[in-house]
Amino acid sequence: MTATTAMTATHSLQPRSARTTPIAAIATAPGRGGIGVVRVSGPDVSAIAQAVCGQALKARHATYLPFLDAHGKAIDHGLALYFPAPHSYTGEEVLELQGHGGPVVMQMLLARCLDAGREMGLRLAEPGEFTRRAFLNDKLDLAQAEAVADLIEASTEAAARSAARSMEGVFSDAIRALVEQVIHLRMLVEATLDFPEEEIDFLEASNARGQLANIRDALGGVLAQAKQGSLLREGxxxxxxxxxxxxxxxxxxxxxxxxxxxxxxxxxxxxxxxxxxxxxxxxxxxxxxxxxxxxxxxxxxxxxxxxxxxxxxxxxDxxxxxxxxxxxxxxxxxxxxxxxxxxxxxxxxxxxxxxxxxxxxxxxxxxxxxxxxxxxxxxxxxxxxxxxxxxxxxxxxxxxxxxxxxxxxxVGWQSGNEGTFLARERHLTALRNAQSHLDLAEERAAQEAQALDLFAEELRLAQDHLNSITGEFSSDDLLGTIFTRFCIGK
Structure with a gap:
């Protein structure tokens, strides 16, 4: 890989596009409640809103109205909200219908939406599919998407606060900062590999070892915080x-x-x-x-x-x-x-x-x-x-x-750490793997120019592991494992 490809590697998957089939689900928990929400996402959702609500909806405004069946009779009365793409949770057109939270009413309203959207292929959403589309449409990175589920499942106040920080991007920002440092060092290494006739002492001229030491220290700090966040999540x-x-x-x-x-x-x-x-x-x-x-x-x-x-x-433990x-x-x-x-x-x-x-x-x-x-x-x-x-x-x-x-x-818990973000075992594994490759890069650097290509390769592998946390490089199998554990409607 050349220096140019090293700089653009983290952007190679953008833009990501989700499947365009519209989906619908009840977004509130099963059972009876004062309020229940039916959520619809996909193209041409405004047409479904017109059919169910009997009128066009103003974007991002709550409108109180009756929800109508196919014969124009009221199923329920409640609030309708329409979010045009890309300014929505999923990045697609989104319709949310907030009615009374009885299970029968919710099922009737969901069935009405599915009937109104039948011709455009509207179907029931799979578990986590709304959040998966938010990820695929670049509304959230993978770490933020996982934090959505972690916030819902948080068993303590501290875990909830840490999940909220991850959802806001605190964890992702720390990872991206590390990736940028690795990319910068890779550019210098690969430039030396591309132009060996310059005969410059790369390790000395660019302070490669000093840069690598700084990256390793920064990664150690992120890993320590991630371990704290894992304790909050897993217990x-x-x-x-x-x-x-x-x-x-x-x-x-x-x-x-x-x-x-x-x-x-x-x-x-x-x-x-x-x-x-x-x-x-x-x-x-x-x-x-x-x-x-x-x-x-x-x-x-x-x-x-x-x-x-x-x-x-x-x-x-x-x-x-x-x-x-x-x-x-x-x-x-x-x-x-x-x-x-x-x-x-x-x-x-x-x-x-x-x-x-x-x-x-x-x-x-x-x-x-x-x-x-x-x-x-x-x-x-x-x-x-x-x-x-x-x-x-x-x-x-x-x-x-x-x-x-x-x-x-x-077990290494440090009290009073307000900056902790929630982390999963997957994140810890990726960070440890990145750390191992940076350790190997340090060994290659000690061998001077004879191992410069191996030094560059260890940096590339470390970057790949870091990128897997935010989802820059993620297999479909990994995405399936993550999002199928979400609740339906999220």
Whole structure:
């Protein structure tokens, strides 16, 4: 690829044109409500508006009128809005009919629209098809389109605010800034490849290594923010593990603030996983209480529960290994708990930490200020085979606030980050791949001119991965996977 093609690569797919068949759908959630919306998008939508509303509509003005059936009788009364192309959500002509939100009324109004548009091929919209057309018509890039779904599905206020920032283009702007820097560096590299007779020392004259270092630093910052946004979107899977009767169910109840799990002094009370989602600083935490781990379980149901515990550990972002405070103070970590630690490390996904939770300090008379103080609870900051440690009482609530803070610290959450944008695993993968190619580009740069063509190729591959985030280069399979997960009508 020459320097000229490098400059124009990001614009090679524009303009993008969507399919021209008109589509219609109910845009509000199923069920009864005060208001329901039927949305139509495509060419010649004004003709459908004329048929259903009995008059031409003024662009971008809400008009209160009756919605008419084929015989001119009113189906409902409501507001009609007409948006001419390209000044609409999809970039096409759009009609929105806002009536009463009863399911029968909505279905009658949708059926009327489909009947009025039959000759022009009006059909029911597929899931996410309105937003897909907005993407194909350059009203949104792919990251912004995904943020639309993320905003709808946001489970916390922090996630909703971050999704809104992504929808406004904060994430996309950061990606485009990176792409522009990569393109600029590619131009310099490829110009040197095209004119070798100049015999200039490219790496020195253009400060290529300095530019590459700046790009790598900027990418690292975007990746760090994306990881924070991914936590907001996906949440964390936190598994409570340990021997029977160490207080796992009590801890679940304490974290959730409700009596969700049955608590008894009888070992093995919990036979299956109990799952509850809580919020800490806007991060969804999916807490999973599991069956107590022991080798001598004779009950078939309990053995199945233990096996499911290990399955849950294998998918966990973080494991809390609970131990009994009285035994821990008296004898240290028991052989059984030590074996559980080893097995947890073997089952956990790479990078997922273990937090040792020393529970029942209220029942351990030998626990003193050096273990757990009101102002300075005992915390050991190691991770892995020697896990971090927090001392609590799930029954009295002592240390629970400290525990909540440790959960977020161990997975890298930074509180007070108002600039976070929401990100998906797809985005993280693309950013990591781009980072890997920039790392390889640094290695090629160290080889001077002998590897200049390989240096240019690594930059090109990094740019492709960045472009995939905003959809400059996206396969139909990827688009299908993304938009079919949207709700119908969006």
């Amino acid at each position: 964390l899977s936190v598994v409570l593990a340990g021997q029977p009767n160490v207080g796992k169910s009590s801890l679940l109840n304490a974290l959730a603030g409700a009596e969700l799990a049955i608590v008894t002094p009888i070992p093995g009370t919990t036979r299956d996983r109990v799952r509850e989602t809580i919020q800490i600083e806007g991060i969804p935490l999916h807490i999973i209480d599991t069956a107590g781990l022991r080798e001598d379980a004779t009950d078939e149901v309990e053995r199945i529960g233990i096996e499911r515990t290990w399955q849950a550990v294998g998918r966990a 973080l494991v809390l290994h609970l131990v009994d405070a009285a035994d821990y103070v008296e004898h240290g970590l028991s052989e059984i708990d030590d074996a559980i630690d080893d097995r947890l490390c073997g089952h956990l996904p790479p990078g997922s930490p273990i937090l040792r939770v020393v529970n029942k300090i209220d029942l351990a008379p030998k626990v003193g200020e050096h273990h757990f103080g009101a102002d300075r609870p005992h915390v050991v900051a190691a991770i892995g085979p020697n896990p971090a440690e927090v001392w609590i009482s799930a029954r009295t609530g002592a240390g629970i606030d400290l525990l909540r803070g440790q959960l977020l610290r161990l």
